[in-house]
Amino acid sequence: MTIYNLYIFDRDGQMLHYAEWVRKKQSGMSRSQVSPVDLREGYLTYCTNKYRLHLFETPSRIKFVLNTDAVATGIKELLHQIYTQVYVEYVVFNPMCPLSKPIESELFAARLDEVVRQSPAYASRPA
Amino acid sequence: MTIHSLFILSKSGGLIYQHDHNQPSIDNEKTFSYPLELKLDLQNRNIVVSFGQRDGIRVGHMLMAVNGKKVTGHQLEDGREALEVLRDEANYPINLKFARPRLTTNEKIFQASMFYPLYALACQLSPEPRSSGIEVLEADNFRMNCFQTLTGVKFMVISDPKQSGVDALLHRVYELYADFALKNPFYSLEMPIRCELFDEHLKTALEQAERSGLSNV
Numbered sequence: 427m428t429i430y431n432l433y434i435f436d437r438d439g440q441m442l443h444y445a446e447w448v449r450k451k452q453s454g455m456s457r458s459q460v461s462p463v464d465l466r467e468g469y470l471t472y473c474t475n476k477y478r479l480h481l482f483e484t485p486s487r488i489k490f491v492l493n494t495d496a497v498a499t500g501i502k503e504l505l506h507q508i509y510t511q512v513y514v515e516y517v518v519f520n521p522m523c524p525l526s527k528p529i530e531s532e533l534f535a536a537r538l539d540e541v542v543r544q545s546p547a548y549a550s551r552p553a
Numbered sequence: 554m555t556i557h558s559l560f561i562l563s564k565s566g567g568l569i570y571q572h573d574h575n576q577p578s579i580d581n582e583k584t585f586s587y588p589l590e591l592k593l594d595l596q597n598r599n600i601v602v603s604f605g606q607r608d609g610i611r612v613g614h615m616l617m618a619v620n621g622k623k624v625t626g627h628q629l630e631d632g633r634e635a636l637e638v639l640r641d642e643a644n645y646p647i648n649l650k651f652a653r654p655r656l657t658t659n660e661k662i663f664q665a666s667m668f669y670p671l672y673a674l675a676c677q678l679s680p681e682p683r684s685s686g687i688e689v690l691e692a693d694n695f696r697m698n699c700f701q702t703l704t705g706v707k708f709m710v711i712s713d714p715k716q717s718g719v720d721a722l723l724h725r726v727y728e729l730y731a732d733f734a735l736k737n738p739f740y741s742l743e744m745p746i747r748c749e750l751f752d753e754h755l756k757t758a759l760e761q762a763e764r765s766g767l768s769n770v
Binding site for chain 1: 675676678679680681682683684685686687688689690691692693
């Protein structure tokens with residue numbers, strides 16, 4: 427299992443942070459009401475034959491987008507952990523971090539890296 | 554186990570077939586006293602709950618009936634404005650019926666063509682080379698499986714997340730499409746499929762998939 431990269435967007439769609447662990451293909455360039463029933467939580471994921479994208483949206487509409495390989499499990503919990511234990515602790519609680527600007531805190535980036543590397547989905551990455 | 558609906562997109566992204574198989578109808582009827590606990594708003598000429606969820610009535614649900622009288626758009630059967638009726642204290646207690654709005658045909662066409670660029674974008678965004686487009690899209694309470702044929706036609710099934718055997722179903726639908734739509738001399742490519750035999754066989758296939766999905770669990 428592998429975790430490829432993570433995007434954090436704020437409520438206006440501005441990218442707050444981008445982190446990358448494994449990425450084999452670089453992009454050449456810089457999603458409505460489908461559900462027949464009411465959505466319970468803001469968690470959505472799609473998968474192709476190569477990767478799976480996970481979207482976790484908080485009630486304040488901050489979006490966490492994480493790409494993993496197609497079979498990774500426990501990503502919902504990981505994203506929730508990134509939100510509560512990394513974003514809230516190191517960005518919201520940091521008076522020097524403006525909330526609607528890209529995150530520049532090194533401590534945040536280091537902690538994010540640590541949390542992702544510790545997750546079981548990252549552990550068994552193929553060579 | 555349920556299969557909610559099926560979409561077929563032509564290779565240029567147009568909706569050529571849509572079938573609602575098992576759409577849950579979510580409606581709630583309740584008697585309210587003055588003042589109303591819900592905040593209602595006019596959206597797209599319909600009256601929609603914009604704030605205040607209670608007793609199964611959720612934000613986004615549409616006002617369907619007032620005291621048993623059907624509401625079409627923002628008007629009652631007798632031509633009165635529904636919002637004005639609700640504003641008048643003399644009309645209370647009042648019985649209101651809310652339901653989750655169904656997609657109109659136009660909205661279905663719109664959504665189907667929205668999926669087309671998303672599918673293409675998913676390949677572009679891929680961290681791995683040579684990725685396909687979206688094959689499965691999952692949320693808390695539904696799942697969409699998409700199967701693209703070599704010729705670029707897309708078959709999409711929206712079902713319960715626990716429904717199994719959807720991949721097999723999609724291949725079965727492709728088979729039916731080849732047999733009953735393509736071999737029909739009156740069918741022209743890229744045009745909506747209007748073919749009774751196809752409809753019939755499709756319905757049987759969907760029912761079978763639902764039943765076998767159940768026995769697999």
